Amino acid sequence: RVSSDGKPPKFQPPPKPVIIDRKTQKEERRFLSPEFIPPRGRTDPLKYYLERKDMIQRRKVFNIPEFYVGHVLAVTTADPYASDKSKRFVGICIQRGGKGLGATFVLRNVIEDQGVEICYELYSPRIQAIEVLKLEKRLDENLMYLRDALPEYSTFDVNMKPVPRMDHEDIPVNKLQVRMKPKPWSKRWERPKYNIKGIKFELPEHKMKAAQKWSQPWLEFDMLREYDTSKIEEKIRKELREELEK
Amino acid sequence: SITGACQAIQKLTRVRVVDNSALGNTPYHRPPKCIHVYNKTGVGKVGDKILLAIKGEKKKALIVGQKMPGPTMTPRFDSNNVVLIEDNGNPIGTRIKTPIPYTLRRREGEFSKLLAIARNFV
Numbered sequence: 001r002v003s004s005d006g007k008p009p010k011f012q013p014p015p016k017p018v019i020i021d022r023k024t025q026k027e028e029r030r031f032l033s034p035e036f037i038p039p040r041g042r043t044d045p046l047k048y049y050l051e052r053k054d055m056i057q058r059r060k061v062f063n064i065p066e067f068y069v070g071h072v073l074a075v076t077t078a079d080p081y082a083s084d085k086s087k088r089f090v091g092i093c094i095q096r097g098g099k100g101l102g103a104t105f106v107l108r109n110v111i112e113d114q115g116v117e118i119c120y121e122l123y124s125p126r127i128q129a130i131e132v133l134k135l136e137k138r139l140d141e142n143l144m145y146l147r148d149a150l151p152e153y154s155t156f157d158v159n160m161k162p163v164p165r166m167d168h169e170d171i172p173v174n175k176l177q178v179r180m181k182p183k184p185w186s187k188r189w190e191r192p193k194y195n196i197k198g199i200k201f202e203l204p205e206h207k208m209k210a211a212q213k214w215s216q217p218w219l220e221f222d223m224l225r226e227y228d229t230s231k232i233e234e235k236i237r238k239e240l241r242e243e244l245e246k
Numbered sequence: 247s248i249t250g251a252c253q254a255i256q257k258l259t260r261v262r263v264v265d266n267s268a269l270g271n272t273p274y275h276r277p278p279k280c281i282h283v284y285n286k287t288g289v290g291k292v293g294d295k296i297l298l299a300i301k302g303e304k305k306k307a308l309i310v311g312q313k314m315p316g317p318t319m320t321p322r323f324d325s326n327n328v329v330l331i332e333d334n335g336n337p338i339g340t341r342i343k344t345p346i347p348y349t350l351r352r353r354e355g356e357f358s359k360l361l362a363i364a365r366n367f368v
Contacts, residue, residue, distance in 0.1 A: 077319060081351035082367070089368065104318060114344045115324030116368050119315065126319065147324065 008135045031066045033104030034096060035122065036236050040227045051100040052236070056243045058123050065130060069093050070174065072156050073107060075120055076129045086128055088117055090158050094143040109144060110155040115147065120217035133162045137173045139198040148185040149199075192216075253289035255280055261298065261328040264310060265339025265363070268328055274301045278328075293350055293357075298328065301354065305338075306331045308360065310346050321347050321368045329360060337363055345346045 036055070038048040058064075067073060074090045091107030094117070098104045103122045108115065120127065133156075146154050153176075177200035180189075189196050192205060192215040201208060219225065255261065261278040263270030281304070282297040283290040290296050290309050298307045311327035329331070330338045337360050345368040350357055 079348055081348045087348060087367070105329050111345045111368065112343050112366060114311070114327070116345060117319070117322045117324075118368070119322070121318050124319070 017096070030237060032233055032237060032240075033064070033066075033103075035099050036240070037099070037229050037232060038045050039099050042102060048100065053241065053243075054101055055123060056240065060244070062127070063130075064122060065132050067105075067130075067132050067135075068137050068171065069092060069096060069141050070136050070142055071132055072134035072136070073105075074129075074131045074133055074160075075107065075118075075127060077120070077124075078126045078128055079115055080149065088158075089117070090156055090160060091116075092143070092146070092154065092156060094146060095141075108143075108154050109158075111158070114150070115151065115154060118148045131162060133160050135171050135172050140196050142194075143198070144187070145180070145185075145189045145194075145196060145199055146177070148187075148189070149180050179216070223244065255294075255296060255309055255326055255328075256283060256288050257281060259326060261296075261307070261309075262325045263300070263307070263330060264300075264327045264342055264344045265329050265337060266343075267330050267337075267339035269300055269303070269305065270339065272301070287340055292320075292347060293353065295326070295331070298330070298350045300330075306333060308357070310342075310350065311344070320349060321345070331360075335359070339363065341365065 036046065036052060070093065072090065072092050074088060076086050076088045078085060079087050089109070091109035094106045094108050096103070096105045096123075101123045104119050105122060106117055106119045108117045110116070141197060176198065178198055179200050179202070183203075187194065188211070189199060189202055190208060190211040192212060257280055259280045261280060263278055269328070278298050278300040280296045281299050284295040290312075291314075292309050292312055294309050294367050296307055296309060306332050307358070309326070310329055311321070311323035311325070313323065313326055315322045319353045327344060329342060332338065335356060340363060342360075342364045343366070345366040346361075346364045348367050351361060351367075354361065
């Protein structure tokens, strides 16, 4: 470079890099899979501790992504009777059940006008890969009403490309109101016991009012039914962090 | 009122014929019903043979999909699906569009012709 005096230019230290510590930010918003939280009961916590150890071992070997009900997943399982020994199924997650190693999730899809649901076990060694194709939470935690909804709400293309995720922050909530087939349904979804917000009820007013007869407004104030999981969750998060860092 | 389809297949369950045979697809004022299950228990699961009453005739059929949830990792269909079959095991139709569970492949010997017609597997 041409300098003004003929002397070398004054040394200017490089600008300090701005370090955004994403690790601490991420850990605040950590997702804890619901099957880690032990159910309320009188069993020995040692049993759940041993199960959690096995679950963590499995997670170290095989990556189980973070997913909620309403996500569209593609699961490849090993099957001796399939061509290439493995089969792939794409579907929307309707529910996540079970605790511990027996945790399951049900995927639903409509193929050739036939609704198909498969219940997979998260920690089964037969599962070879789980990919999240579309990240999207719904208004409810249980989408079993999709069975009685019009089939267009459950159809997902088998060769769907994974939708790219913009932020590493919030998971979008899809406030879709689903239209149903005419009654009778497998369950009376209009009743307040199911507390479903994702259906567009096109029932007459008097039927909706009659369904409210079965509402139990005292349930939310029932103290014996309370199960506060915040402390348990913190302990389990700490455990997970320690184990995964090893 | 008409009740919803029952879980596993037993006598008098209405089934849905899934292949493209003439018997299965021509409309009739009564739906095809099961009248006998070839099983020690009277309950038919996927892969069992049953006797159907279609259009006033008796025909054997094979269950390919049921509404009742089975073992985990096996598919559960939204309707009880059935494929029409002759007495010796040959299917009557020529194509099966609806998906068929992979578990039927275990009995390749008996159902080889059926699996050859099937298009989609789940």
